[in-house]
Amino acid sequence: MRSVFQDELDNVSQSLVDLTAMVSASMTKATTAILSCDLKLAEEVIATDVKIDDYQHETDSRIIDIIARQQPVASDLRALVTALRMGSDLERMGDLAHHVAKVARLRHPNAAVPPELVSIIQAMGVAAVAITEKTGVVIATRDTQMALEIERDDDVMDDLHRKLIAVLIEPTWKHGIETAIDLTLLGRYYERYADHAVSIARRVYFLVTGEYAS
Amino acid sequence: MRSVFQDELDNVSQSLVDLTAMVSASMTKATTAILSCDLKLAEEVIATDVKIDDYQHETDSRIIDIIARQQPVASDLRALVTALRMGSDLERMGDLAHHVAKVARLRHPNAAVPPELVSIIQAMGVAAVAITEKTGVVIATRDTQMALEIERDDDVMDDLHRKLIAVLIEPTWKHGIETAIDLTLLGRYYERYADHAVSIARRVYFLVTGEYAS
Numbered sequence: 001m002r003s004v005f006q007d008e009l010d011n012v013s014q015s016l017v018d019l020t021a022m023v024s025a026s027m028t029k030a031t032t033a034i035l036s037c038d039l040k041l042a043e044e045v046i047a048t049d050v051k052i053d054d055y056q057h058e059t060d061s062r063i064i065d066i067i068a069r070q071q072p073v074a075s076d077l078r079a080l081v082t083a084l085r086m087g088s089d090l091e092r093m094g095d096l097a098h099h100v101a102k103v104a105r106l107r108h109p110n111a112a113v114p115p116e117l118v119s120i121i122q123a124m125g126v127a128a129v130a131i132t133e134k135t136g137v138v139i140a141t142r143d144t145q146m147a148l149e150i151e152r153d154d155d156v157m158d159d160l161h162r163k164l165i166a167v168l169i170e171p172t173w174k175h176g177i178e179t180a181i182d183l184t185l186l187g188r189y190y191e192r193y194a195d196h197a198v199s200i201a202r203r204v205y206f207l208v209t210g211e212y213a214s
Numbered sequence: 215m216r217s218v219f220q221d222e223l224d225n226v227s228q229s230l231v232d233l234t235a236m237v238s239a240s241m242t243k244a245t246t247a248i249l250s251c252d253l254k255l256a257e258e259v260i261a262t263d264v265k266i267d268d269y270q271h272e273t274d275s276r277i278i279d280i281i282a283r284q285q286p287v288a289s290d291l292r293a294l295v296t297a298l299r300m301g302s303d304l305e306r307m308g309d310l311a312h313h314v315a316k317v318a319r320l321r322h323p324n325a326a327v328p329p330e331l332v333s334i335i336q337a338m339g340v341a342a343v344a345i346t347e348k349t350g351v352v353i354a355t356r357d358t359q360m361a362l363e364i365e366r367d368d369d370v371m372d373d374l375h376r377k378l379i380a381v382l383i384e385p386t387w388k389h390g391i392e393t394a395i396d397l398t399l400l401g402r403y404y405e406r407y408a409d410h411a412v413s414i415a416r417r418v419y420f421l422v423t424g425e426y427a428s
Contacts, residue, residue: 064295071285081278084295088302169392177394178383184398 008066009076012083013139015059019090020136022052024129026097027193031125034104034186035118037111045101052094056087063087075207082203086139089196093132096193103182112182114175120164124190127157131197138201142208150201151213157194161187219290222280226297227353229273233304234350236266238343240311241407245339248318248400249332251325259315266308270301277301289421296417300353303410307346310407317396326396328389334378338404341371345411352415356422364415365427371408375401 026045033042063080066072072080103112113121131153138147164187167173168180205213240259247256277294280286286294317326327335345367352361378401381387382394419427 064291067281067295068287068291073282077278077282081281081298084298085302088299165395168395173391177387177391180391180394181379181382181398184395185402188399188402 005066005070005072005076008070009079012059012063012066012080015055015062016083016086016090016139017136019052019055019059019087019094020132020139022048022055023090023093023097024132024136026052026094027100027125027128027132030097030100030104031121031128033101034112035122035125037104037108039105039108042101042104042108046098046105049094049098053091056091056094059087060084079207082207086200086203089200093193093196096189096196099189100186103186107182112179112186114179117164117167117183120160120167121186121190124157124160124164124187127153127160128190128193131157131194135197135200138204142204144205144208147201147205148213150198154194154198157191161191219280219284219286222284223290223293226273226277226280226294229269229276230297230300230304230353231350233266233269233273233301233308234346234353236262236269237304237307237311238346238350240266240308241314241339241342241346244311244314244318245335245342247315248326249336249339251318251322253319253322256315256318256322260312260319263308263312267305270305270308273301274298293421296421300414300417303414307407307410310403310410313403314400317400321396326393326400328393331378331381331397334374334381335400335404338371338374338378338401341367341374342404342407345371345408349411349414352418356418358419358422361415361419361422362427364412368408368412371405375405 026048029041030045032038033045063083067077067080070076106112131150134146134150134153137143138150164183168183173180202213205211240262243255243262244259246252247259277297281291281294284290320326345364348360348364348367351357352364378397382397387394416427419425
C-alpha cells in the first residue's frame with residue numbers, strides 16, 4: 001500500500017512537471033513575440049511570470065511543510081531538497097522567457113531580430129521548448145538515459161549560440177551596435193535557460209544513481 | 215546554555231560568511247585581471263572557482279545532515295532551507311567572477327576593456343565587492359537595516375550598467391562589435407552578481423521579519 005508520504009512526494013513531482021509546462025509555454029510565446037513583433041503576446045508572457053513565481057513559491061512552501069511534518073531522512077530528504085532546487089531552476093527559466101519578452105516589448109513596433117538571425121533565434125526557441133518538455137518527462141519518470149540526452153540537447157543550444165555570435169561579428173553586419181547588444185543578451189537568455197534544464201537533469205541523475213553525470 | 219543545534223546553525227552561518235569572503239576575493243581579482251590584462255590572475259580566479267564550488271557543496275551536505283539528524287521545524291527549518299539557498303546564490307556569484315576572468319583570458323594579451331570604459335568597469339568591481347562584504351555582515355548579524363541598504367547598493371550597480379550600455383551605443387564608439395559584445399556580457403555578469411547579493415539580503419530580511427522587503 002502506498003503511504004501518505006509517497007503521495008505527497010508524487011504531488012510535489014507533479015507540481016514541478018506543471019511548472020515545466022508553464023515555463024515551456026512562456027518560452028514558446030516569448031519566441032513568437034520576438035520574431036513576429038507581437039506586443040500583446042509579449043505582455044502576456046510578462047504578466048504570466050508572476051503566476052509562475054507564485055506557483056513555485058506555493059510548491060516550495062508545501063515541500064518545507066512536508067519536511068517539517070514527515071521529518072524524512074536519507075533519500076527522501078534528499079529528494080525533497082532536490083525538488084526545492086529544481087523549483088528554483090524552473091522559476092529562473094520563467095524569468096529568462098520573461099526577459100526575452102521584454103526585449104520584444106522594448107523594440108516594438110520595430111523587430112528586435114534582423115532577418116538574417118530569425119532562423120537562429122527560431123531554432124533556439126525550438127531547442128528551448130524541446131529541452132523543457134524532456135525535462136518534464138525526466139522529473140516525472142526519473143529516466144536517467146533521458147537526463148543524459150538533455151546534456152546533448154544543450155550542446156545544440158551552445159552551437160546555435162556560437163553561430164549567433166559569429167553572425168554578429170561578421171564584417172558585413174549592418175544593424176549597428178544596439179541590435180548586436182540585444183542579440184547578445186537574447187542569445188545569453190536562451191543559453192542560460194537551457195543550462196537550467198541541464199542542471200535539473202543532473203539533479204535527477206544524481207538522485208537516482210548517486211553519481212554525477214559526466 | 216547554548217544547544218548543540220544552535221552551535222551547528224552558527225557554524226553554517228560562518229561557512230556562508232566564509233563563502234562571501236571567497237567570492238569577494240575572486241571578484242576583486244577578476245576585475246583587476248580584466249583591467250590590467252593580467253593572465254596569471256585570471257587563471258587564478260578560474261582555478262579558485264572549483265574551491266568555491268567544493269566549499270559550497272560541503273556546506274550544503276552539512277545543512278542536509280543537520281536537517282536529517284535534528285529534524286527541526288518552524289523557524290529553525292526555514293533558517294536551514296534559507297541557508298541552502300544563500301549557498302546557491304554565493305556559488306553563482308563565484309561563477310560570475312569566473313566568467314569575468316574568462317573574458318580577460320580570452321582577450322589576453324589585448325585589453326578586453328577599452329580606455330573610455332575602464333572607470334565604469336572599475337566602479338562596477340568596487341560596487342560588487344562592497345555589496346558582497348555587506349552581504350557577509352548581513353548573514354552574520356541578520357541586520358535588517360543593512361539588508362535594505364543592499365537593495366540601494368544594487369541601484370548603484372544598475373546605474374553603472376545603464377551608463378556602460380549608453381557608452382556602447384554612442385555614435386562615436388570605435389571599438390567594433392566584438393568589444394561591444396564582450397562589454398555587454400561583462401556588464402551583465404556584474405549586474406547579475408549584485409542581483410544575487412540582493413537575493414541573499416531579501417532572504418535574511420524575510421527570515422527575521424517574516425515580511426518581504428519592499
